[in-house]
């Protein structure tokens with residue numbers, strides 16, 4: 076995880092680095108630090124906690140320098156502390172490194188360096204990089220970096236500067252994301268595009284095994300052997316405003332309210348291009364993903380099996396990677412990932428590709444590793460998602476999966492009409508935000524929640540529970556309602572709110588029976604159903620309505636009130652909605 080940034084150019088480095096770090100804070104916020112080259116010396120400042128702590132500690136200090144690097148950390152090796160905050164340096168403080176990812180053989184390297192007399196100042200794996208670069212330096216930073224990367228194992232990206240060559244930043248990518256931004260008389264390095272958007276829209280994503288050598292005048296790219304590589308410049312269409320809060324209290328709320336627009340954008344994006352992938356051509360489909368993207372995959376499974384009649388398995392990427400799933404020629408792997416950088420998803424799909432399967436990536440970030448490494452890509456057009464809890468990227472993932480599932484059907488035109496209605500229906504749900512706030516008021520103090528659904532709304536129960544636990548820290552479980560009687564029903568008493576999704580679909584009657592089971596054990600039913608459903612209203616202590624739609628489209632609707640409910644509860648509890656504890660937006664560690 077972690078966010079890294081580098082700058083070299085005509086301007087002052089410090090404000091550029093701090094601004095970029097703020098936009099990367101979603102990647103981790105245990106500690107932050109910067110290094111600026113000032114009068115041929117490295118100036119370092121690090122703080123435990125969020126970027127604002129670092130900014131505070133820099134107030135009143137005059138740090139002038141036109142080259143520097145910065146870091147925001149999500150701890151992997153070593154507790155969150157100032158000592159372990161990046162940048163890390165060599166013993167003479169001539170080289171400074173910021174790093175994202177894990178150097179797997181760091182213990183061995185550390186012992187080796189310690190035997191040579193090197194004294195370590197932190198518990199991090201990163202520090203070995205700084206010492207190795209210092210050791211390998213013979214007057215050329217790039218050469219020293221190339222020598223160093225040959226010793227490192229793992230998945231990482233790092234940036235390095237040295238007081239011996241002010242004006243130069245070298246960046247390395249091997250498994251973790253890193254992009255270069257090209258400016259006029261200035262150049263940038265960053266873990267993600269929003270970091271550098273205020274300065275440039277010209278971006279060059281690095282591939283694994285590549286190094287970028289930046290000066291204010293230009294950027295050169297090499298492979299790990301030092302051979303120049305040819306790169307294409309990508310023009311980013313997002314603007315800075317779309318990556319900011321736009322009047323909402325939190326990014327998450329803004330992103331929830333953006334859903335009608337971005338679902339529409341994703342439909343248009345899908346329709347603007349002939350689909351390369353015909354799901355009917357595969358004997359089996361595997362969907363690999365993590366977290367919320369995994370839940371989108373579960374819904375996708377129902378759609379693909381219903382419309383395409385090809386068997387689908389949905390597997391957590393972290394389980395796929397070390398399992399023995401038979402995968403090979405004739406299989407299609409759909410790798411779903413908002414960021415396109417989630418380590419487990421990335422490594423699992425390259426493993427599947429090596430074994431002969433075709434890989435279709437469904438990502439939000441154009442130019443991300445998964446986008447570049449897969450055989451085919453489909454995009455969600457959700458724009459940048461900053462809130463750590465995924466919302467608009469989930470509904471756009473569903474939108475694209477649905478379109479993919481129906482794209483080769485005879486009644487495609489008819490089915491398409493249904494999804495074209497979805498943005499308007501989501502808008503209608505969002506107009507009911509006040510009602511959801513009221514429900515949140517009533518239930519904010521409860522310690523446990525159950526979320527129940529069946530069929531297409533079972534994954535939505537899982538997603539609703541995930542949203543609540545990750546931002547409000549309230550224990551919540553999603554369950555297939557029909558499974559309740561096999562155990563979890565024992566949990567139900569008069570202190571258990573049970574969010575029950577019961578829309579008019581093929582399992583509606585079954586859901587009503589499951590709700591009866593909850594009621595007869597005194598559970599508190601919060602019904603999520605069709606707005607005109609008087610039966611469900613009567614059974615529910617509180618009721619949240621969604622409009623009528625085609626049965627198969629309900630998951631894109633029912634999840635929206637659940638996102639809002641989780642948001643409102645976390646907001647009422649005064650929690651840090653956009654940056655919940657222990658989490659990071661992009662998980663680039665296994």
Ligand code: F6R
Nearest residue numbers: 366367368412413414417464465
């Ligand atoms: C939950 C959430 C995470 C991500 C997961 C996968 O709100 O955001 O569970 O869904 O880390 O991330 P991507 O989709 O970037 O692979």
